Amino acid sequence: MSVSIAFISATTEELDRAENDPSWADEYIYELYDSDDHSMPDRPRGGPSKAWAGLQFLLDETDVELEFLMDGFPILEDGTLFGWSVEQIESVAGQLRATPWEELAAHYDPEQMTKEEVYPNTWRLDPEGELDWLERSYEELVAFFAEAAEGGYGAFMSFSF
Incomplete structure (x- = not known):
């Protein structure tokens, strides 16, 4: 079993409903991730999947204010689903855009x-292979936050273990 983090964009209305009705949110998130014919199939989604802790190690050495396990607001009491506001997504998107991969990679210490x-x-x-994996994961994370911010979305963050 692995520990992973995934993001999928969410409207403010969805986040409000999820906060007020966590059981709805649990079912809705499952549909968003697993349904190919959902009414909004093109909404941004992305990792960092299992790379979250490695990226956190690198991000902690930069000015990016992102803590996967502390940011957002809890939706489910078991700690497996969080909501991120539009403002949080916009803030993190700006910080990630301003932080090139090379700045993170400089702190890679296997x-x-x-x-x-x-x-x-x-x-x-495989230190070099793992660094490449972290870079791909970072690029996916940056793309997700940029696309979500451009679309005016907040996000759901699922934490599975």
């Missing part, structure tokens, strides 16, 4: 990440 057991703790196995 030895330290292994020592700190940064999930998924595979950094020592």
